Amino acid sequence: MLLAATSCRTSKDSLNYFEDTRATNDIEFNLQDCKIKLEPHDELFISVTSLMPEATAQYNLPLANPAKLGSLQESSQMRQQTYVVDSNGDIRFPMLGQIHVEGMTTEQLAGYLTEEISKEVKDPIVKVELVNFKVSVLGEVRMPGTITIPGERVSILDALGQAQDMTEYGDRSNVLVIREENGKATYHYINLNKSDVMTSPYYFLRQNDVVVVSPNKVRQDNSKYNNNNAYKLQVTSTIVSACSVIASLVIALTVK
Numbered sequence: 308m309l310l311a312a313t314s315c316r317t318s319k320d321s322l323n324y325f326e327d328t329r330a331t332n333d334i335e336f337n338l339q340d341c342k343i344k345l346e347p348h349d350e351l352f353i354s355v356t357s358l359m360p361e362a363t364a365q366y367n368l369p370l371a372n373p374a375k376l377g378s379l380q381e382s383s384q385m386r387q388q389t390y391v392v393d394s395n396g397d398i399r400f401p402m403l404g405q406i407h408v409e410g411m412t413t414e415q416l417a418g419y420l421t422e423e424i425s426k427e428v429k430d431p432i433v434k435v436e437l438v439n440f441k442v443s444v445l446g447e448v449r450m451p452g453t454i455t456i457p458g459e460r461v462s463i464l465d466a467l468g469q470a471q472d473m474t475e476y477g478d479r480s481n482v483l484v485i486r487e488e489n490g491k492a493t494y495h496y497i498n499l500n501k502s503d504v505m506t507s508p509y510y511f512l513r514q515n516d517v518v519v520v521s522p523n524k525v526r527q528d529n530s531k532y533n534n535n536n537a538y539k540l541q542v543t544s545t546i547v548s549a550c551s552v553i554a555s556l557v558i559a560l561t562v563k
Contacts, residue, residue, distance in 0.1 A: 322475060324464075325502040341511035342412045343437060343459045349514065350439040351390045351398065351413075355424060355431055362428045366401050389438060402427075413437055413459065442512050444470040446520035447477035461512050463497070463504075467520075478523040484509040485517040 345351075355366040368388040390398040396409025403423055408416055413435040424431040440456040449471035463484065467473060479499040486493050486509070495509050504510055512518070 322479065324479060324499050325504075326500040328502050338505060339508050339511060341460050341462075342414075343440070343513060345392055345396075345408045345411050345413070345416065345437070346514065347392050347394050347396055347409065349392045349437055351392070351408075351416075352387070352434075352436045352438050353390060353400075353416075353420070354387065354434045355420070356434075357428055357431045359428075363424070363431055366403075366424055366428075366431075368401065437514070440514045442466050442515070443517045444520070445517065447474045447522050448472065448520055449474055462510055463499075463512060463518060466512055466518055473520050476522050476525060477520045481521040483519040483521065484512070485519065486513060487515060 353367075355363045357363045368390075370386060371388045390400070392398055392408055395407075397405050397407050400406050400420070403420070406416075406419075411419070417433045417435040420433045420435070421431055424433065437459055440459060440461075441453055442456065442461065443453045444466050445451045448467065451470060454466060454469045463482070473479065482497050482499055484495050484497060486495070495507075497504050497507055497509055
């Protein structure tokens with residue numbers, strides 16, 4: 308009975324990722340589209356160049372001092388300004404005016420700008436980057452926190468790797484992804500013991516996603532045990548203190 312119970316618990320609380328791949332050598336999945344769509348409050352770096360830099364200068368924002376408030380007296384290197392997508396999903400671009408970018412990918416926006424600028428400039432080169440792509444990883448990981456992503460492709464495994472992986476108390480079958488979609492927070496649990504998680508739309512993360520690794524049963528039981536012991540110790544200490552006070556009073560009255 309002990310061996311049976313142990314084997315069941317080991318299977319349930321497996322520390323392995325993609326446990327089901329042990330049964331076969333080859334598994335193929337069609338991965339979900341991981342292209343990031345632009346959203347309000349995204350920060351974009353956009354540069355326009357060509358063989359004649361003076362022809363595209365008007366399409367670039369001027370250089371600015373990135374010093375923060377309170378440190379304006381400190382010298383810092385000038386850099387090109389960025390665009391922040393407003394709450395309506397728009398940016399204001401030099402010479403072209405207001406552009407609705409929400410729902411576009413950076414590639415689509417670069418293509419649109421290239422097409423528009425080509426009407427005035429020969430062979431412009433447009434570069435668009437999302438510079439504030441970040442996700443948060445919390446719970447049973449070794450280094451919880453917010454991670455800044457240098458590119459636009461990050462899977463949940465990449466994020467866990469940046470957080471130094473789960474602890475031995477992390478429940479790999481019960482990982483929560485919180486995502487904001489259309490102004491609403493959505494919640495989805497994924498099972499990293501199963502390889503078909505790669506087909507989930509939550510396998511590749513989006514900007515501002517939050518990954519929460521739940522504690523497994525061992526961690527929860529330990530927490531309850533420690534809390535109960537702490538409570539018992541507190542009650543015992545209170546009783547001992549009360550007895551000590553009563554004993555002191557009895558001794559004092561007896562002496563008198």
